[in-house]
Amino acid sequence: MVSEELLTQHNLTESEYQKIVDILKRPPTITELGIFSVMWSEHCSYKSSRVHLRRLPTRGPAVLQGPGENAGIIDIGDGLAVAFKIESHNHPSFIEPFQGAATGVGGILRDIFTMGARPIAAMNSLRFGPLHKQQNKRILEGVVGGIAFYGNCFGVPTVGGEVYFADCYSQNPLVNAFALGIFEKDKIFYGRAHGVGNPVIYVGAKTGRDGIHGATMASAGFGEDAGAKRPNVQIGDPFMEKLLLEACLEAMQKGLIVGIQDMGAAGLTCSSCEMGARAGTGVELELDDVPQREAEMTAYEIMLSESQERMLLVADKSKEKEVFDVFHKWGLDVVTVGRVTDDGLLRVRQHGKVVAEIPNGALADEAPLYQRPLLPPRSIISSRLEHYSFLDGCEPAMIEGFLSGNTDCNQLLKLAVSSPNLSCRQWVWEQYDHMVQSNTIVGPGSDAAVVRVKGTKKALAMTLDGPAYRVARHPREGAKLAVAEACRNIVCAGGRPIAATNCLNFGNPEHPEVMWQFSEVIDGLSEACTFFGTPVTGGNVSFYNETFGDDIYPTPVLGMVGLIEDISLVTRSAFQDSGDSIVLVETVNRLVGRIDLEDERAIQNFISTAIRDSLVKSAHDVSEGGFAVALAESCYSNFHRRAVGAEVRVPSHLELVKDLFGEFSTRVLLSTANAAELCSRADQMGLKSHDLGKVGGNRLILNYEGERVVDIAMDELETAWRQGLPKLLS
Amino acid sequence: MKFGVVIFPGSNCEHDCYYVVESVVGQPVEFIWHQDTSLKGFDGVILPGGFAYGDYLRTGALAKFSPVMKAIGDFARQGGLVFGICNGFQILAEAGLLPGALLRNIGLKYVCKFLYLRTETADTPYTNMLKKTQVLRIPVGHGDGNYFADPETLKRIEDNGQVVFRYATADGEITPEANPNGSLHNIAGIVNEHRNVLGMMPHPDRSSENLLGSADGKLIFESMVNALIGTNAGFSPRSSNSKS
Numbered sequence: 013m014v015s016e017e018l019l020t021q022h023n024l025t026e027s028e029y030q031k032i033v034d035i036l037k038r039p040p041t042i043t044e045l046g047i048f049s050v051m052w053s054e055h056c057s058y059k060s061s062r063v064h065l066r067r068l069p070t071r072g073p074a075v076l077q078g079p080g081e082n083a084g085i086i087d088i089g090d091g092l093a094v095a096f097k098i099e100s101h102n103h104p105s106f107i108e109p110f111q112g113a114a115t116g117v118g119g120i121l122r123d124i125f126t127m128g129a130r131p132i133a134a135m136n137s138l139r140f141g142p143l144h145k146q147q148n149k150r151i152l153e154g155v156v157g158g159i160a161f162y163g164n165c166f167g168v169p170t171v172g173g174e175v176y177f178a179d180c181y182s183q184n185p186l187v188n189a190f191a192l193g194i195f196e197k198d199k200i201f202y203g204r205a206h207g208v209g210n211p212v213i214y215v216g217a218k219t220g221r222d223g224i225h226g227a228t229m230a231s232a233g234f235g236e237d238a239g240a241k242r243p244n245v246q247i248g249d250p251f252m253e254k255l256l257l258e259a260c261l262e263a264m265q266k267g268l269i270v271g272i273q274d275m276g277a278a279g280l281t282c283s284s285c286e287m288g289a290r291a292g293t294g295v296e297l298e299l300d301d302v303p304q305r306e307a308e309m310t311a312y313e314i315m316l317s318e319s320q321e322r323m324l325l326v327a328d329k330s331k332e333k334e335v336f337d338v339f340h341k342w343g344l345d346v347v348t349v350g351r352v353t354d355d356g357l358l359r360v361r362q363h364g365k366v367v368a369e370i371p372n373g374a375l376a377d378e379a380p381l382y383q384r385p386l387l388p389p390r391s392i393i394s395s396r397l398e399h400y401s402f403l404d405g406c407e408p409a410m411i412e413g414f415l416s417g418n419t420d421c422n423q424l425l426k427l428a429v430s431s432p433n434l435s436c437r438q439w440v441w442e443q444y445d446h447m448v449q450s451n452t453i454v455g456p457g458s459d460a461a462v463v464r465v466k467g468t469k470k471a472l473a474m475t476l477d478g479p480a481y482r483v484a485r486h487p488r489e490g491a492k493l494a495v496a497e498a499c500r501n502i503v504c505a506g507g508r509p510i511a512a513t514n515c516l517n518f519g520n521p522e523h524p525e526v527m528w529q530f531s532e533v534i535d536g537l538s539e540a541c542t543f544f545g546t547p548v549t550g551g552n553v554s555f556y557n558e559t560f561g562d563d564i565y566p567t568p569v570l571g572m573v574g575l576i577e578d579i580s581l582v583t584r585s586a587f588q589d590s591g592d593s594i595v596l597v598e599t600v601n602r603l604v605g606r607i608d609l610e611d612e613r614a615i616q617n618f619i620s621t622a623i624r625d626s627l628v629k630s631a632h633d634v635s636e637g638g639f640a641v642a643l644a645e646s647c648y649s650n651f652h653r654r655a656v657g658a659e660v661r662v663p664s665h666l667e668l669v670k671d672l673f674g675e676f677s678t679r680v681l682l683s684t685a686n687a688a689e690l691c692s693r694a695d696q697m698g699l700k701s702h703d704l705g706k707v708g709g710n711r712l713i714l715n716y717e718g719e720r721v722v723d724i725a726m727d728e729l730e731t732a733w734r735q736g737l738p739k740l741l742s
Numbered sequence: 743m744k745f746g747v748v749i750f751p752g753s754n755c756e757h758d759c760y761y762v763v764e765s766v767v768g769q770p771v772e773f774i775w776h777q778d779t780s781l782k783g784f785d786g787v788i789l790p791g792g793f794a795y796g797d798y799l800r801t802g803a804l805a806k807f808s809p810v811m812k813a814i815g816d817f818a819r820q821g822g823l824v825f826g827i828c829n830g831f832q833i834l835a836e837a838g839l840l841p842g843a844l845l846r847n848i849g850l851k852y853v854c855k856f857l858y859l860r861t862e863t864a865d866t867p868y869t870n871m872l873k874k875t876q877v878l879r880i881p882v883g884h885g886d887g888n889y890f891a892d893p894e895t896l897k898r899i900e901d902n903g904q905v906v907f908r909y910a911t912a913d914g915e916i917t918p919e920a921n922p923n924g925s926l927h928n929i930a931g932i933v934n935e936h937r938n939v940l941g942m943m944p945h946p947d948r949s950s951e952n953l954l955g956s957a958d959g960k961l962i963f964e965s966m967v968n969a970l971i972g973t974n975a976g977f978s979p980r981s982s983n984s985k986s
Contacts, residue, residue, distance in 0.1 A: 160852050164883070165793040167754025251752050251796025343751060438855075445854045445883045447948045448791075450758040464953065466761065579953065652856065652955050 014039065022049035028380055035374045043311045043360065043368045047375065050225070050278035050316055051285065054555050057379030060521035061553040064534045072547040074510050082123040082203060082273065083193075084549020086511045088575050090468050093197035095129040098137075098190040098476070098515040098571045100554035104245040105187040109154025113187045114162040114248040115320050120191040121166060122274035125257050126323065128201040128264050129193025132449055133463050134163050136173040136189050137476040137515070137569040141182025142405050143432060143740040148177075151185050153741070158248075159189070160443040165250035166257070169452055170444035172461035174476055174569075177432040178405040183559030188515040188552075190476060190571045194465065201264055203273030205287035205295055205326045205352045210270055212284070212295055212350035213332070215339050216256050216322040219280070220305035222246045223318025252321040252344075259342040260323060268335045272325040281315045281375075283324040284350070285358045289376035294353035299362040301349045311360060311367040326352060386531050387524035393484050393565075398604055399674040401481040402433045402636040419668055421714070421721040425640055426732045428673060434637050435736025438651075457649050458585045459633050460505040462576065471576040473507035478515075478569035479635075482605055487529045487566055489606045491536025493677065496612045497635060498572035499544050503616045504631035504680060506581035506623050507574030512541055514551040514570050519563020521555045529566040537568065543609045546572065583623050585632035586650030587658070590708035592629050593687035594646075594660050596639065597694050597701045598679040602665065607677045611699075615678055618697050622682070627690050634679035640672040640714065640722070642681045647712060648730040655726045659713040660705030668716055683707055743970050745771040746784040748814070748830075750805050755791035755827065758947040763788070766950045767963045776808040785970050786823040787814060789830025791883070791945060801829060801844060801886045802836030811837055823867055823966055824939045828884055831931070831941030840934055840941045841899055842891035847884070848924025854883040856955060857922060859930050859944060860910035863903050866933050867969030868940045871961045877914045878907075878958040880944040882922055882930075887943040889925035889932075899932055907931035907942055 019029055022045060032040050032048050040048060054060060070078035076093055077085035083097040101116025117134065124131045136159055141148040152175075163170045168191065205212065223246035263269050271291065273283040280302070288295040299314050309317075327335045332348065339346035353359070358375065360368040396415070397403050403411045413427055428434055441456035453471055454462035460475040477498040483490030499509040514537065519526040541548055551571075557564040576582055587594075597618065599611035622628045632649075634642040639662065648655035664671055684690045687703040694701035712729055714722035745763045749756045756773065763771040774787065781787060795804035805811070811833075818824045818839055826834040834840045847853060861869055861876040872878075891899065899905060908928040909921045921928045923943070931942030946959025 157851075164852055164854075164885075165752070165754075165796065167792060249796070251793060251798070254752055254754065254793070442855050443852050445852070447854060447881055447883060447945070447954070448754055448758070450761060450948050450951075450954060453953055 022046065023053060024049050028052060031380060036370065041367060043315060044370055046312045046316050047281050047368055047370060050281055051375040052379040056278050056282060058553055059379050060382045060384050060555060061530065062381055063383050064531050067534050067538045068548045069538060069542045070547050070549065072511065072545060075547055075549055076197060076200065077549065078547065079550045082126045084511065084513060085127065085200060086549065086573065087197055088470065091196055092194060092465065093200065094192060094194055094472065094573065095124050095127045096190070096192035096513055096571065096573055097123050097550050098188055098513045098569065099123065099552040100515050100517060101187045101189060102185065102517065102554050102557055105155055106185055108245040109151045110158040111245050111247055113155040113158035115246045116187050116189045117159055117162040118248045118250065118253050118320055119276045120189040121168060121253065122276065124191045124193035125260055126201065126203065126272055126274045128199050129195040130261060131168045131191050131193040132451060133192045133461065133474060134168045134170045134190060135461065135474060135476050136170065136187065137478055138173065138175045139181040139186035139480065139567060140177050141179060142177050144407060145182060148182060149741055155185065155187055156440050156443055162248050162250045164445040166254050167448050169446045169448050170441070171446050171452055171463060172456050172475065174478065175437055175440055176480065178480065178565065180562070180564045184557045184564050186517050186567060188569050192474060192573065199264065201269060201272050203287045204271040204291040205293050206270050206291045207326065207328065208293060208352050208354045210326050210329050210352045211332050211348040212297065212352060213325050213327055213335060213346060214302060214322065214349045215325065215344055215346045217249065217252050217319055218303040218305040218345060219314055219317045220319045221309065221313055221317060224313060224316045246318050246320045248320050255342045255344055256321055256323060259339050259344055263335055263338045266334065266338065268327055268331045268338065270326045270328055272323060275322040275324060277318065279316060279318050280324065285372045285375040287324065287326065288358060288372035292356065294355040294357040294359065294372065295350060296353050296359045297350040297361065299360060301347055303345045303347055311362040315360065384521055384527045385524040386528040388528050389525040397481065399670055401675055402428065402431060404481045405433065406431055414669060414673065421668065421672060422724050424669065424673065425644065425722055425724065426729065428637050428641055429644055429729060429733040430736035432740060434641055436734045437737065438734065439737045439741065453579065453582055454505065454584055457651060459501040462505055462582050464579055469578045471579050471582055473502045473505040473574040473576055474572065475501040476569055476571050477501065478567055480565040480567040483533060483568060484565040485605055487532035488536035491533040491568055492540040492607050492609065494568060494570045495537060495540035495544060496607050496678065497633060498570045499546065500616060500633045500680065502572055502574030503619050504583060504585065504633050505576065506583040507576040508620065509544060509546045509572050509574045512546045512548045512570055512572050514548055514568055516551065516553045517557055517564065517567040517569065518555050519558045523563060526563055533566055533568050540609065581623055583628055583631050584650065585646055586630055587646045587656055587683045587707045588629040590656060592683040592685055592707045594658060594704045594707060595682045595684055595687055595690050595701055596663065596679065596704055597682065597699055598676065600698065600700050602676045604674065604676055612678050614697050614699055615680060618694055618699055619680060622690060622693065627684055627686055628682050629685065630683040632681045634681055636675060638673040638675050644712060644729055646681055647726060648733060655730045656707055657709035657711045657726045658705060658707050659709065662714050662716045663702050664717050668721060671716065743769055743785050743967065744783055745769055746774040746781065746787045747771060748774045748776060748787060748789050748810055750776045750794035750808060752794045752796050753790050753792035755947055759788045759790045759827070762947050762950045762963055766960055767967060769967060774810060776810045778810050779813055781813045781817045786825065786966050787817060789826040789833055791828030791830060794829055794833060802833035805833045806837040815839060818939050821936065821938050823969065825868065825966065826941040827945060827947060828943055831943055832886065834939060834941045839939050840932060841895045842889055844886050845888040845890050846886050847888050852885040853922050854881065856881045858910050858912050858920065859907040860914045860916065862905045862908055865903065866906055866937045866940065868962050868965050869906060870968050871965040875914055877910060877912065879956040880946055880949045880959050882944045884943055887923040887925065889929040891926065896926060902935060904932050904935065905929055906933055906940060
C-alpha cells in the first residue's frame with residue numbers, strides 16, 4: 013500500500029489513488045504516480061471546474077476552434093485566422109516574480125505558435141497588494157521586469173493590459189498573460205499524434221530538473237513554505253523561444269509537421285499523452301534519447317520537468333531528415349525520442365526498461381471530475397465603496413476623503429487620478445516594447461489596443477477586463493459587467509467584438525464559497541457572452557489562489573478580441589481637436605455594480621453606427637473613477653502630443669461627489685464635431701445624451717449646478733496622474 | 743537598386759525594416775542570412791533591431807562573429823551603405839565599424855517610447871532629405887542605448903561632424919531630460935568617418951507611416967534611396983524622382 017506521505021506529496025487523494033490502481037489493474041510505479049499526479053492536478057485536468065465550464069458558449073459563426081486545443085481560433089476574413097488565449101502564472105510569480113512572469117509570457121506565446129500562428133500582440137492583466145507594503149513593490153517590479161525581459165526579446169509587442177491593487181493580492185499576486193497570433197486559416201496545426209510509425213521529435217531546450225511539479229504547485233495554496241518552492245519555478249530563455257518560433261513556423265510552412273504541442277505545464281508527460289489521446293493513438297518514448305541538461309536524471313524527473321522552450325512534434329516518417337535540417341539551421345537541438353503506436357498507450361522506456369505504461373485517454377480525459385459543494389458566502393465585502401470601487405486598496409485617509417462629504421473637487425480629482433488604481437501606467441508599459449512588428453496603431457493607455465493586419469485594410473482590437481471588486485460584491489453581475497465593459501472597449505475603438513478568452517482566478521475550490529463564486533461567475537459570463545454573441549474560445553482556470561487560508565477576490569479576467577473592418581474607423585479614447593463638443597451618453601436607468609444587457613447593447617450599437625458615420629472623434633468608456641476621471645483621461649491620454657483642456661457642465665442627478673466620481677454602468681464619453689446629430693441619434697435609440705461643453709484650452713473646468721467645482725491647470729492634473737505610480741514605487 | 747536586411751538569430755525587427763523598404767519606400771529588398779558570405783548585388787544593407795544571439799555576453803558581442811559580418815565590413819570599406827538600427831547599431835559598434843559603445847541605460851530599465859531627435863548634419867547619405875537642426879519624432883525601444891566613447895573619440899566624432907542625431911526636446915533643445923538613456927552628448931546616432939555607415943538607437947522603421955504615430959523615419963530611408971540614385975548604383979529611379 014502506498015504511503016499517505018507519498019500521496020500528500022503528489023496532491024492525490026486516497027480515492028484518486030484507487031482509481032489509478034483500477035485503471036492500471038496494478039499499483040503504479042513511482043514514475044507513473046508522478047505522471048498521474050500532474051495530469052490529474054487541478055491545473056491540467058480542470059477537475060473542479062469542468063462541470064461548470066461546460067455552460068459557457070463556445071460556438072459561433074467565426075469560431076474555427078473552441079476550447080480544448082492550445083488556443084482558440086477565429087476567422088477574420090481575407091483567408092486569415094487569429095489564435096488567441098489568456099493564461100495565468102500566479103503561483104510562480106509570487107515565489108519568483110521575475111522568472112514566474114517571464115515564463116508565463118513564454119508559455120502563452122508557445123500556445124499560439126504551436127498552432128501555426130505568428131504572435132503579433134501580447135497583453136497582461138496584473139493584480140498586486142497595495143504598494144505601501146515593501147514586498148508588493150518588489151513583486152510588481154519583478155513581474156513587470158520579467159514580462160519585459162521575455163516579450164521584448166521574443167519580439168512581440170505588449171500592447172495593453174491592466175494593473176490593479178487590492179489587499180487580497182498581497183500574498184497572492186495575479187499574473188495573467190494574453191497572446192494573439194495570426195495565420196492563414198487553412199494552415200492550422202493541432203496537437204495530434206496521427207500516423208502509426210511516425211517519429212515523435214523533441215526540439216528546443218534541454219530537459220533539466222527545473223519546474224518539476226510546477227502544475228502540482230499551482231494546484232495548492234501557499235503557507236509558510238512558499239520560499240522553499242522556488243526550485244519549482246522554471247527559468248525562461250526568450251532567445252531560445254524566438255528560434256523555436258522561427259524554426260517551427262518554417263517547418264510548418266514546408267509541410268513537414270503532422271502534429272505539434274508545446275511542453276508547458278507537466279512538460280513531456282502532458283504533450284505526449286494529450287497528443288496521443290486526441291488522435292486515439294499510442295506514444296512510445298525512449299528517455300535515453302531526450303536531451304538532458306543534468307546527469308543521471310530519473311525517468312520521474314524527465315517526465316515531470318517543466319524546463320521551458322521545448323516542443324514535441326510528430327512528423328511524417330518520410331520527412332524526418334527535412335525536419336532536422338530546419339531545426340539545425342536555427343541552431344536548435346532536435347532528436348527523435350519516440351514513435352506513434354496503435355495501442356493507445358503512453359509507454360516510457362529508460363535504460364532498456366519500461367518505466368511507465370498508461371493509457372493516454374486515462375491521463376488526458378479520465379481525470380476525476382468533482383461536483384464540489386457550493387455555498388453562498390455568509391458575508392461579502394462591504395458596500396462602502398459601491399460607488400467608488402477604484403478606492404479599494406487605497407489607504408484609509410484617501411477613502412475618507414471621498415466618503416466624508418469633502419467637496420473640494422479640485423483636490424478630490426487630483427487624489428483620484430494619482431491613486432494606485434487610476435494613475436498612469438506608463439512606468440509599467442514603457443518597459444514593454446509595444447511597437448515591434450510595426451503594427452501598433454493604438455498602444456497601451458487607451459480603452460482597447462489596436463494592431464493593423466498588414467496586407468489588408470483591417471485591424472484587430474483587443475482588451476482585458478477584470479473588475480474584481482464588482483465580482484467580489486456580486487459574482488454573477490460582476491461577470492456580466494466584465495463582458496459588457498470588454499465589448500464596450502472594443503466598440504469604442506471602432507471594432508466589433510468577435511470572441512472572448514477568459515482567465516478565471518479563484519481561491520480554494522475546496523471552500524464551498526469559492527465554488528459558489530465560480531459557478532455564479534460562469535453563469536454571468538455565459539449569459540453575457542451569449543447575449544453579445546462573443547463565444548469563449550478558451551482560457552484557463554487558476555484555483556488555490558489563497559495564502560494562509562485567505563482566498564483572493566474571485567477575479568475572472570476577460571480577454572475580448574474584435575475586428576475593425578477598416579483602419580479608417582479606428583477611434584481613440586483621447587480627445588482629438590480643440591473646439592469639438594463633449595457628449596456623455598448613458599442609459600435612462602442608472603445602475604451601479606449591475607447592468608442591463610439590453611441597454612448595454614443599445615449603447616454599443618449607437619457608438620458603432622456613429623463611428624461608422626464619422627460622427628465620433630474620440631470614444632472613451634466611463635468606468636472606474638466615473639465621469640470626472642474619464643474626462644481627465646480623454647484630455648491627457650494621447651501620448652502622441654500634449655494634454656488638451658476642456659470646459660464642461662456636469663449633469664446633476666444625486667449629489668456632487670457621486671455625480672463626479674460615481675461608477676455608474678454603461679456610459680461613454682464622446683467628442684464630436686456634430687453634437688446635435690449625435691445627441692438626436694442617441695435620443696432616438698432610447699438613450700440619454702448630454703452635450704456638455706467643448707474640448708480646448710489648457711485647464712480642466714467643471715461646472716455643477718451653476719457653480720465652478722473644478723478648475724485646474726491640465727499640466728498640474730497630468731503631472732499628478734503621471735507621477736502617481738512612480739511616487740508609490742519610490 | 744536592391745536593399746538587404748540581415749537576419750541574425752534573435753533579430754526581431756527584420757520584417758519591420760523589410761516592410762518599410764518594400765511597401766513604404768517602394769524599393770526592392772531581400773533578406774540576408776547571417777551565414778551568407780557575399781553581399782553581391784546589394785546596394786544598401788540594413789542591420790535590424792532585436793536581440794541577436796539573445797544579447798548574451800554583451801549586445802552585439804556574438805553577432806560580430808557571424809560570417810556575414812566579414813562581408814559587411816568589406817562592403818562598408820568599399821563605400822556601401824550600411825545602416826544599423828538599435829541592435830544593428832550595437833552590432834556595428836561591437837564590430838568596430840562605428841566608434842564607441844552602447845552601455846546599459848542609465849535607468850537600468852528597458853525604455854520604449856516616442857521621443858524627439860535633432861538632426862545634426864544633413865551631409866550624410868541618410869539625412870540628405872533633412873535639414874540641419876530639423877526635429878524628428880521617432881521612438882526608441884532598448885535596454886542598452888547609452889552611448890559611450892572615450893574623450894578623444896568623442897572629440898574626434900564631434901569635430902568631424904559624425905554625430906547625426908541627438909535626443910532633444912520637441913523644440914530641438916538638447917537637455918538632460920530629453921535623454922532617455924544617459925548617452926554622452928545626447929548622442930542617438932552616428933556615422934563613421936566616411937559617412938557611409940550609420941548607427942542609431944531610435945527606430946525609423948517604426949515611424950515611417952502616420953498610422954503608427956509618425957512618418958518622420960521615412961525621410962531617413964528616402965535619403966538612402968536618394969543617395970543611391972546619386973551614386974547611380976545600377977537601377978532605374980522611381981517615377982516620382984525621375985519627374986523632378
